[in-house]
Amino acid sequence: MASTMRVRRSRSDRRRVLDAATELFLDGGLQQTTIDMVADRAGFPRKTVQRLYPIKRLLATDVAEDMCHRAVDRVRRHQPRDIDHLIDTLAIWTYVGTTRTGWVRLYNEVATVDHPYAIDTSERRERLREALSELLTNVTSCHPSRAEATADFLLTVAIGLAAQKVDSTDLQLATIRRQIGIVLRGARGT
Structure with missing residues (x-):
């Protein structure tokens, strides 16, 4: 006991x-x-x-792992009704991620601590990409390889926007939604 x-x-x-x-x-x-x-x-x-x-490096790694686990879990639990619902959700996630840039700074800082942690960072990004790819495949009915490429592209753009520390007044949710819609409808072939 x-x-x-x-x-x-x-x-x-x-x-x-x-x-x-x-x-x-x-x-x-x-x-x-x-x-x-x-x-x-x-x-x-x-x-x-x-x-x-x-050592602080172990704490940072556990924080990054916990954040990744939560993000992957959120993506896997999400059950969009249709492609428009998926576009809305991805736009909100991207907007939040690009206007609250601390996660990208942490991602980069953990990756630069030393080599094994850079590998861990790549593995976390890969888990998130796989979860997003599965979601895209299920909702858009596109080929898995196309969903993988689309997921990778969306993650790269989101991380790039956040890394640039885009001013939230310059980045509109409607603009993000429109761009994600173009990407997802293109991946779907409609």
């Missing part, structure tokens, strides 16, 4: 640390965020955070 309670507490502690680190990394970046800041935001002493994550 005591062992089960420790495991639950450890998971709960890890979740609080991940949530705190995610907020801080997205707001201020990996380099500017300290373990002390994460501990303070999570409401733990520094040594508790260091017990869970002896």
Whole structure:
């Protein structure tokens, strides 16, 4: 019984640390965020955070993995009614991603920490591309290879827009929707 309670507490502690680190990394970046800041935001002493994550790089990797898992899960759970609903959803996701650029900064910072983490970053992007490709195949009825290319293109454009730190006043949701519609209808062949 005591062992089960420790495991639950450890998971709960890890979740609080991940949530705190995610907020801080997205707001201020990996380099500017300290373990002390994460501990303070999570409401733990520094040594508790260091017990869970002896080095910040491991925490950053877990944050990036958690964000990827949530994004892939969101894509896989989404069941659009039709292509217009899919276009609307992708436009909203893209708009949010391009106007809240902390995730791209974190993605790039984690990738540049050192080589193994760059590989992890590529694997996370690939999982997201696969989930999006499956969604496109199911909704648009296009060939899987065409859905893969379309998913890759959409991700590349979204990451590129966010990396440019596009001013949200310059980027309109309607414009994004129109462009995604052109891409998806082209992939579908209609």
